[in-house]
Amino acid sequence: MITATAGAEATIRIFPESARVSETGNFSVEVFIEPGASVSGAEFTLTYDPSLLEVTRVSEGSFLKQSGEQTIFSSGIIDNTNGTVSGVYGLMLGRERILGAGTFASIEFTALGKEDIALIELRDVTVTNSTGAKLPVSVTSGKALIGNVKESDGVKQAGHRQMTLGILALAGLLLAATRKI
Secondary structure (H helix, E strand, O other): OHHHHHHOOEEEEEEOOEEEEOOOOEEEEEEEEEOOOOEOEEEEEEEEOOOOEEEEEEEEOOHHHOOOOOEEEEEEEEEOOOOEEEEEEEEEOOOOEOOOOEEEEEEEEEEOOOOEEEEEEEEEEEEEOOOOOEEOEEEEOEEEEEOOOEEEOOEEEOOHHHHHHHHHHHHHHHHHHHHHO
16 A cells, blocks of 8 residues: 555646736746645745746745644745745645645746746655655646737747847848848
8 A cells, every 4th residue: 555655646736837917017826736645745946037037935835734734844045046946845744644735835926027938847846755755746837928928839929029120130131141142
């Protein structure tokens, strides 16, 4: 029975997977866990584009508190220069439990005034049981759609100004090349 429990996969994802925000708006996402076995703790690193987003706060969710046990939670180290929040972890004091799905952490962001798509990625994700054994995990990251940016079929379409400037630059290069021939 222990072997079967240790092999069960936990799903960790950013929710919502796609957040819409104004160019200078605030929004939050959750790190949501669906455990596949008894757990006692989890940790992750979050990465994002620091030219587009700034993290303002990381707070503990209710996931590990479901069983009524006390918890220890670290909101990690926010580095808005490099676009990381590292060392976010939580652990349940007491016995591991089979928990229902829930929010492990909530991350608050501010958009920095640029229309674009910002990836919000989970890295170095670990979910453990009370013996410290790592459980297999499936991770789904997310993104923020900032301003009027559109996305279709996973392809970024970030405004017509950038595309127009690119086409004009290419046309200029072609014109210059044909004059030299």
